[in-house]
Amino acid sequence: MNAIRNYMDNILKAVTSTAKGMGITLRYWALEPSITVEYPDRLGKGVTAEDLVSERFRGFLGFEPSVCIACLQCQRVCPTDCIKVGTEKRDEVRFITRFDVNQAKCMHCGLCVEECPTEALFFTKRYEGACFDMEGLCFSHVGEPVPAAKRKREDGGQE
Amino acid sequence: MEQYSAAEKIYELFSEKALALGIPEPVLVIAAYAIPCLVVINLIQGAAGMLTYAERKISADIQNRIGANRVGPFGLIQFLADGVKLFLKEDIIPDAADRKLFKLAPYIVLSSTVLAAIVVPFGGSFIVADLNIGLIFIIVVSSLLVVGFLMSGWASNNKWALLGGIRSAAQIISYEIPTALSLLCIVLITGTFSLQETVMSQGLWPWQWFIFHNPFSFVAFFIFFVSALAEMNRTPFDFPEAESELVSGYNVEYSGMRFSIFFIAEYGSIFIISGLAAAVFLGGGNIGLDPYESPLHMQLLMVGVFFAKTVPLCLVIIWVRWSMPRLRIDQMLTMCWKYFIPIAFACLVATAIWLLVFNGNGIFWRMPAP
Ligand code: SF4
Ligand code: SF4
Numbered sequence: 001m002n003a004i005r006n007y008m009d010n011i012l013k014a015v016t017s018t019a020k021g022m023g024i025t026l027r028y029w030a031l032e033p034s035i036t037v038e039y040p041d042r043l044g045k046g047v048t049a050e051d052l053v054s055e056r057f058r059g060f061l062g063f064e065p066s067v068c069i070a071c072l073q074c075q076r077v078c079p080t081d082c083i084k085v086g087t088e089k090r091d092e093v094r095f096i097t098r099f100d101v102n103q104a105k106c107m108h109c110g111l112c113v114e115e116c117p118t119e120a121l122f123f124t125k126r127y128e129g130a131c132f133d134m135e136g137l138c139f140s141h142v143g144e145p146v147p148a149a150k151r152k153r154e155d156g157g158q159e
Numbered sequence: 160m161e162q163y164s165a166a167e168k169i170y171e172l173f174s175e176k177a178l179a180l181g182i183p184e185p186v187l188v189i190a191a192y193a194i195p196c197l198v199v200i201n202l203i204q205g206a207a208g209m210l211t212y213a214e215r216k217i218s219a220d221i222q223n224r225i226g227a228n229r230v231g232p233f234g235l236i237q238f239l240a241d242g243v244k245l246f247l248k249e250d251i252i253p254d255a256a257d258r259k260l261f262k263l264a265p266y267i268v269l270s271s272t273v274l275a276a277i278v279v280p281f282g283g284s285f286i287v288a289d290l291n292i293g294l295i296f297i298i299v300v301s302s303l304l305v306v307g308f309l310m311s312g313w314a315s316n317n318k319w320a321l322l323g324g325i326r327s328a329a330q331i332i333s334y335e336i337p338t339a340l341s342l343l344c345i346v347l348i349t350g351t352f353s354l355q356e357t358v359m360s361q362g363l364w365p366w367q368w369f370i371f372h373n374p375f376s377f378v379a380f381f382i383f384f385v386s387a388l389a390e391m392n393r394t395p396f397d398f399p400e401a402e403s404e405l406v407s408g409y410n411v412e413y414s415g416m417r418f419s420i421f422f423i424a425e426y427g428s429i430f431i432i433s434g435l436a437a438a439v440f441l442g443g444g445n446i447g448l449d450p451y452e453s454p455l456h457m458q459l460l461m462v463g464v465f466f467a468k469t470v471p472l473c474l475v476i477i478w479v480r481w482s483m484p485r486l487r488i489d490q491m492l493t494m495c496w497k498y499f500i501p502i503a504f505a506c507l508v509a510t511a512i513w514l515l516v517f518n519g520n521g522i523f524w525r526m527p528a529p
Binding site for chain 2: 010011014022026028032034036
């Protein structure tokens with residue numbers, strides 16, 4: 001008797017669980033809209049590739065020369081030697097002559113950004129770097145030499 | 160009733176004109192037989208192509224994706240792009256393979272599908288040959304599949320492929336039995352193996368279909384449908400090509416066109432099985448008129464009705480694939496030997512008793528006057 005009940009139970013279970021599973025997929029098939037973003041050419045009006053990523057996305061490095069104090073910390077800390085900073089002293093003023101980032105080598109570890117005391121170095125959301133030549137990924141952030149920002153004094157006041 | 164054959168009809172239609180034009184007799188005969196063959200092969204190819212597209216789109220819909228949408232409007236001709244890609248691929252035959260068997264296997268698998276298409280009534284007089292052993296013929300040629308799978312598995316000289324082939328043998332041979340038994344329920348009702356006659360004895364309305372003939376034929380339909388899924392190796396019964404266990408099973412060593420022939424055979428058999436289910440259980444292309452005597456536009460309407468029943472069934476097969484996980488091999492065999500075969504037998508006996516008690520009539524269906 002038990003065996004027969006088991007047998008019938010199994011059939012019932014197979015039928016109901018199949019129906020339930022198919023019901024779920026049917027709902028998804030018929031009702032749920034697709035959530036795929038058709039990158040890159042059907043993003044919707046006014047939406048750019050940069051809008052798709054999250055707030056703290058680590059894209060290419062950005063550089064703000066007006067606050068850089070040319071301390072070279074970023075160059076020193078980078079594990080893969082992506083950053084090259086050149087400085088020159090002219091008439092008692094330090095100039096940044098060169099600030100090159102080789103994005104091809106960068107592994108977006110964020111050490112440089114953490115290290116930078118003035119937030120002159122930061123991550124942008126840009127990530128579309130496909131190009132035919134590795135040179136295309138070496139960015140020079142400084143063209144004409146710019147004067148480095150003044151360092152803060154040890155006690156916190158401006159020099 | 161005499162057997163109907165499209166080739167003979169074509170021959171009769173054109174013989175006078177052609178002989179007057181001086182075309183020799185043998186050429187005419189070959190042409191008469193070649194035309195239906197080509198039509199069926201192309202139909203299967205086309206159906207397989209559209210089904211791969213449907214499969215991509217439906218799986219995408221179910222998983223909240225978009226699916227193919229680059230080639231043509233809505234990605235409709237994606238399957239052509241796939242076909243071209245497979246054409247251009249290198250055709251690799253492994254060194255250790257048995258070359259002759261390796262080359263032969265895909266054609267055996269495909270021919271099993273195409274042969275089955277011969278007896279499927281596509282509505283109206285559109286049937287290649289209405290054999291009086293139609294259902295037996297379908298069951299026989301679909302077991303040809305085992306030969307092809309085992310052959311490809313053995314010839315590849317690859318343990319995954321061989322395991323896949325052996326699994327398919329175990330699976331197809333066991334599921335052959337419930338398929339045949341559930342079809343036999345309908346044969347009991349009609350008293351014929353001919354598919355066209357089976358269709359003709361049903362009607363346009365659902366209550367005239369054999370699925371609603373009696374409660375047991377209703378069960379038989381589901382048994383037929385599920386074991387047909389197993390017979391053509393669709394998920395949840397795709398053991399021969401279980402991707403997670405056997406890489407890709409019997410066809411793991413195949414590439415290029417040979418692989419795509421396996422592929423076409425798989426999707427073609429979805430279409431054929433759906434067509435068979437529609438014809439035997441769901442009334443096929445019957446709209447209550449004689450398929451051979453009615454005018455052409457009515458016959459085309461019958462074809463439309465047939466496809467209106469077949470295409471949803473194809474979609475259900477795809478839908479099942481994206482809902483169900485694969486069973487384990489022992490579960491699959493348990494299901495067949497402990498559940499399907501006894502239930503199918505019970506249905507067969509119960510149908511026989513039903514027919515005896517109710518004098519051949521169904522719940523709504525009435526035995527035609529002799
Ligand atoms: S993110 Fe890391 S790897 Fe990239 S430049 Fe900064 S320190 Fe170097
Ligand atoms: S970017 Fe930041 S860390 Fe690098 S030199 Fe300028 S101030 Fe120093």
